[in-house]
Amino acid sequence: MKVLVACEESQRVCTAFRELGHEAYSCDVQECSGGHPEWHIQGDVLPYIDGNCIVTTMDGAAHRIDGTWDLLIAHPPCTYLSNAGARHLWKNHVLNQERYEKGLECKVFFMRFLGADCPKICVENPIPSRVYELPKYTQTIQPYEYGHPYSERTCLWLKNLPPLQPTDIVEPVGTWCPSGSYSHKHGAKHKGIFTKDRAKNRSKTFLGIAQAMAQQWGGRTEKNPAPAATGNGGMEKN
Template sequence: MKILVACEGSQAVTIELRRLGHEAYSCDIIPCSGGHPEWHIMQNVLPLLNGNCSFKTMDGTEHSIETRWDMIIAFPPCTKTSNAGARHLWKGGKLNIERYYDGLCGKALFMAIWAADCDRVVIENPTPSRVFEYPEPSQAIQPYEYGHPFTKKTLLWERGVPLLMPTNIVMPERTWCPSGSYSNKHGEKHRGMFTTDRAKNRAKTFPGVAKAMAEQWAGDIREGSQCKK
């Protein structure tokens, strides 16, 4: 399948999809950190969402998608929309208009991806603040359901794909990356692995989750595979 992994700099999901034989590309406005510039499109994702497009990967190679994408998996920025930062939305009991505007811009990108002309669309985000009135998600997942002993509730909005199923449930040991107010008020166990650079670390995709996404939603299409879709 031809798969666009939108707003992904880490390339965690892209790498897993490529491992299974798919033509997957990560896309972000920043350079990739996954070590595969030949699979990374560094530009605004909006012109690519409906397919039928041309683009260059970071290695300078030109590519064309002559039809719609077979699948889009997206991780749009959530710093200004996440409920974890809701306290910044209010100043002296009044709505912080600039923060609210930034959040609405974030929701606009989310909704543009959700409206893409593609039969299989998945968006991953943390719980958004209610003031932004996001559509209802399909499910919530946790890292400890995929082999990582941490709690970090993540929501998935899914269209055209099955719900993601746990692959390796383990006992959670710590919170991964709580909000600032939460981490300052609780004991050591609940302060999380990261209490600084929370936005950056909260956005990372766990390898076990990336592997499950690739295997369950795309499947292994390599020569000789028994799990083709």
């Protein structure tokens, strides 16, 4: 599969698909932190989301994409769209017009991914503020459903993809990156693992979720088949 992972500098989703043999690329205005510049496109992602393009990765190599991508996974910025940030929209019952207009700009960006010319699409974001009237999300997922003992409810808007299924449900020990107002109002369990750089840490996809996306929506390719059976009849864990 040809996979574009938009607004991803961590490369966790991109790498998960690469490990299964897919031609996946991450794209972000930032340099990648995932260690694979040869898979990362640095710059505006919008010119590439409909396919039929040539992308240049950070190592200087050019890659031709004929036709549409097989799968587009997008993580557009959520600062102005999320329900957690909605409290900043109002001050003394007066609408913060500047912040509201920034949210509208983010909505346009968000909708470009949902409307991309691609047969399979996933757009990921936190619970959105109702004021921006985003389309209804398909499902919500939690890190603790994929082997990470934290809560951080995330929404997925899916097109021609099955809902993501839990792979390893564990007991959550705390909230990952709650908003400042939420953490101040709740006990230690809900104050969050990160109290600084929340936006940066919240934007990184959990490895278990990234692997579930790759395995459930991509699977192994013929050039990267499943590992052979071990001597005890089991299979090596990917």
